[in-house]
Amino acid sequence: MQTEQLTAYIGAVVDLTPRQLALALSLFEPARHPKNTVLLRPGEVSQHLYFVARGALRIFFIREHGQEVTRHLILEGEFATGLASFITQQPSHEYVQTLETCELLQISHRNFHYLLEAVPAWEKFYRHYLEKAYLINLRVYQREIAKDAEQRYQELLAVNPQLVLRLPNKIVASYLNMSPETLSRIKARLLAASASK
Amino acid sequence: MQTEQLTAYIGAVVDLTPRQLALALSLFEPARHPKNTVLLRPGEVSQHLYFVARGALRIFFIREHGQEVTRHLILEGEFATGLASFITQQPSHEYVQTLETCELLQISHRNFHYLLEAVPAWEKFYRHYLEKAYLINLRVYQREIAKDAEQRYQELLAVNPQLVLRLPNKIVASYLNMSPETLSRIKARLLAASASK
Numbered sequence: 001m002q003t004e005q006l007t008a009y010i011g012a013v014v015d016l017t018p019r020q021l022a023l024a025l026s027l028f029e030p031a032r033h034p035k036n037t038v039l040l041r042p043g044e045v046s047q048h049l050y051f052v053a054r055g056a057l058r059i060f061f062i063r064e065h066g067q068e069v070t071r072h073l074i075l076e077g078e079f080a081t082g083l084a085s086f087i088t089q090q091p092s093h094e095y096v097q098t099l100e101t102c103e104l105l106q107i108s109h110r111n112f113h114y115l116l117e118a119v120p121a122w123e124k125f126y127r128h129y130l131e132k133a134y135l136i137n138l139r140v141y142q143r144e145i146a147k148d149a150e151q152r153y154q155e156l157l158a159v160n161p162q163l164v165l166r167l168p169n170k171i172v173a174s175y176l177n178m179s180p181e182t183l184s185r186i187k188a189r190l191l192a193a194s195a196s197k
Numbered sequence: 198m199q200t201e202q203l204t205a206y207i208g209a210v211v212d213l214t215p216r217q218l219a220l221a222l223s224l225f226e227p228a229r230h231p232k233n234t235v236l237l238r239p240g241e242v243s244q245h246l247y248f249v250a251r252g253a254l255r256i257f258f259i260r261e262h263g264q265e266v267t268r269h270l271i272l273e274g275e276f277a278t279g280l281a282s283f284i285t286q287q288p289s290h291e292y293v294q295t296l297e298t299c300e301l302l303q304i305s306h307r308n309f310h311y312l313l314e315a316v317p318a319w320e321k322f323y324r325h326y327l328e329k330a331y332l333i334n335l336r337v338y339q340r341e342i343a344k345d346a347e348q349r350y351q352e353l354l355a356v357n358p359q360l361v362l363r364l365p366n367k368i369v370a371s372y373l374n375m376s377p378e379t380l381s382r383i384k385a386r387l388l389a390a391s392a393s394k
Contacts (some may be wrong), residue, residue, distance in 0.1 A: 063343045084335050087328045123320035130327035131284045138281050141338040146260045
């Protein structure tokens with residue numbers, strides 16, 4: 001079942017022969033983690049790329065004065081890792097943490113690069129992944145620079161309402177770089193405004 | 198001369214046969230632009246990837262209330278484009294502008310993708326470019342989120358002093374997302390502090 005999801009994901013991105021696909025799939029190992037498991041923390045090197053078969057994860061870092069900033073949220077059907085550290089194999093500055101019980105399929109950095117060598121078409125998978133990661137990051141950056149708290153919330157509601165509906169207020173607030181109190185205030189204001197229409 | 202620089206860059210990233218290298222180089226066209234030329238503006242689709250043989254470029258966008266935010270600065274020996282739009286072939290949200298007279302070698306999006314098909318090893322070039330773009334963007338984002346104005350300036354001085362020495366105060370300030378006045382104040386303060394040591 002998990003493997004079917006992963007097969008579908010890979011098949012949508014890159015054309016592999018049945019043999020190449022079997023090799024790729026054989027390098028992913030299943031793993032199951034309870035809620036709030038930290039898979040990577042600052043100082044550690046990101047050794048795995050995770051396909052999320054079930055559950056939700058976040059990537060976050062902690063500011064000097066202790067505030068958590070969630071940079072990225074990942075639901076099932078997507079890949080996740082501490083990508084900067086996965087690329088450089090230098091210690092991460094970020095945390096990767098499960099937000100729900102997660103069923104993952106993980107490939108090690110070593111096997112990922114073995115696959116890039118053994119199956120040249122796998123480059124296209126990685127290209128797709130990097131392009132997507134770049135676009136997501138740029139959107140988060142521009143949202144941060146150019147939008148105020150209410151605009152950030154409304155953009156998230158428009159682009160990815162699932163995240164707002166499914167995840168705790170505290171996590172959504174840290175993803176939008178605002179306090180939970182500010183998020184609650186914005187929600188209440190928007191609700192009142194829509195009720196008075 | 199320009200082609201030698203580009204050949205050296207490519208050679209450091211990917212192993213091509215002489216024939217593949219000749220094909221790649223043949224798809225880059227020289228272009229020369231005076232200072233302050235806008236190569237891409239919001240609403241246009243990013244059609245070229247530029248190798249900067251000489252000069253400096255910036256990538257910036259304009260906030261709602263008119264403030265320019267410079268997201269990236271590129272000097273000779275590096276590649277530049279409005280990458281999000283180059284990836285998606287959707288209209289750009291960003292400007293690409295020359296800051297000095299620039300000598301560029303440009304490859305069209307179409308020829309770049311032709312090269313990816315014709316020379317599978319070219320994927321590695323693109324992989325390298327995307328990884329680097331991701332890492333740069335993440336650093337800019339984290340600097341923005343986690344550091345105050347003076348820390349941002351000091352980080353830039355440590356990582357890339359050339360940018361501070363070579364580019365106008367106004368551009369450096371917009372890259373650090375602060376007003377030119379704030380940047381001048383920080384510079385004066387640091388100078389006074391170092392003089393009194």
